[in-house]
Amino acid sequence: MKAQVLVSVEHLYRYYGGACALNDVSFDVNRGEVLGFLGPNGAGKSTTMQILSGNLAPSTGRVLINGMDIVKQPRQAKAALGYLPDQPPLYRELTVNEYLQYCARLHRLPRGEHRVAIDRAKQRCGLTEVGKRLIGNLSKGYQQRVGIAQAIVHMPALVILDEPTVGLDPIQMREIRALIRELSSEHGVILSTHILPEIQATCDRVQIINKGRLVLSDTLAGLQARMHSSSMVVALHKMPPMAELAALPGVGSVELLAEGHRVRLHHTSEQNPAEALVERAVQQGWGLHELIPECVSLEQIFVDITRTEPHEVTDVTRDEAA
């Protein structure tokens, strides 16, 4: 599948004084793709988002949006993007309608299209009923939605959302996630968050950033394959000798668990010994009554990656392509 590249980020560095906030970050986003940006606090997520949206200039490196350089051709590049910063940029003294009208004007929408664009954005974000209310009087959740509406009112090719579900209740979170999925049919979306289920629910691709470096870049499917990792817990009534279990095809090592009739089998990811194990257990009458494939959670991967000192970028998509 040859998708159209919407954003390409090339060797981004950014220093704050002497501190290096971003260190050689490069990635691409395709049209119709949701890219999840994951990282602990202070890892450089927001800095990356600010650079992508033209709020901050990179120290070196460049960002192309739709082929336009955000620093050299800001007007053309910014016309193709909608940005929701971590603090929604709202004028509290305006009503929702007035505010969205102003945003539409800032993005140079033709005057005749304002009404349609604003109505569509309000409808998508569930704001139809609060159009005449002052933004300052709305609840945090609604303000967040106005922020999202602001980012999509001009139908940009790229939508950048920096922690869009902060401060929302679980129902609103689900709505926003559904909205993000819906947006991805027409827009490219970059989503930064530290909420892991959100990534699992919405993203096609995941990138983990830690201490300013991109430490992982993988499709969600690839991550899920990684999560189905290589161990299972088996409970048997009659425990055979360990050597016999270890001899099963694909089994690397066997670990006896404390209870005495449970073992953990570690196996290679290519060959799953479950089938052979069950066959053997029936033949020999081992009394198999439990077989649990163990999953590593995204959280575990996240913790593992961000805790160990990164030396190299693990770029699985590129490895697979090669």
Added chain:
Amino acid sequence: MIIFSIAARELRSLFLSPLAWTILAVVQFILAYLFLAQIDVFLQVQPRLAALEGAPGMTELVVVPLFGSAAILLLLVVPLVTMRLVSEERKAQTMSLLFSAPISMTEIIIGKYLGIMGFLLITLALIALMPLTLLLGGALDGGMLFSGLLGLALLLGSFAAVGLFMSTLSAQPAVAAISTFGVLLLLWILDWVGNNSSGEIKGIFGYLSMLRHYELLLKGMFDSSDVIYYLLLIMVFLVLSVHRLDADRIQR
């Protein structure tokens, strides 16, 4: 035009807060008091003036002092309206809305400047109404009135440009207001230094002083170099503001 959208929002936000209304009311009240006091003085001296040949008229004795006090009063008030222009947007983090829209820094600055000028011109129009009421009972020197109004408008334009620049320097509106006031006052009293020193320094500082140029315009002496002085001052501070805003992205 995008500049006018920004200006319109700026003006609208001003009038949605009580600040603009309060300022208009206070300025109007104080100037009306001074205006009436001035008329009182004029009425007392009028019989004596009538006997004199080439005596100063109503414009010179009422309107000029009124505009003189208006300038001082507005020097105190303008920093309060300009302080929020950029610094409040920074504080509320709404600046990113403008930064991520396809607008240049110049458009942002000019838009904000025009917005605040809109407010200041409304103030000016209200002040101008006072001398105009004198037309009911007498004649005014039209040229002098016009040159005074032009002087006040240019002065307000310079105040606003300085205020806008100071506002781009800080994320604290109060800091912006105080520093604007400081710079304006300094530019105002700059020619005091000249009183004790010799010719050349006196000339330079005298030229830089906003007061000097304003006084000339108030007297009805329209000199294009005075007008150019104000336009240059406005330009310089607007260009500085654009650069300051641009620098925001590069290092924060």
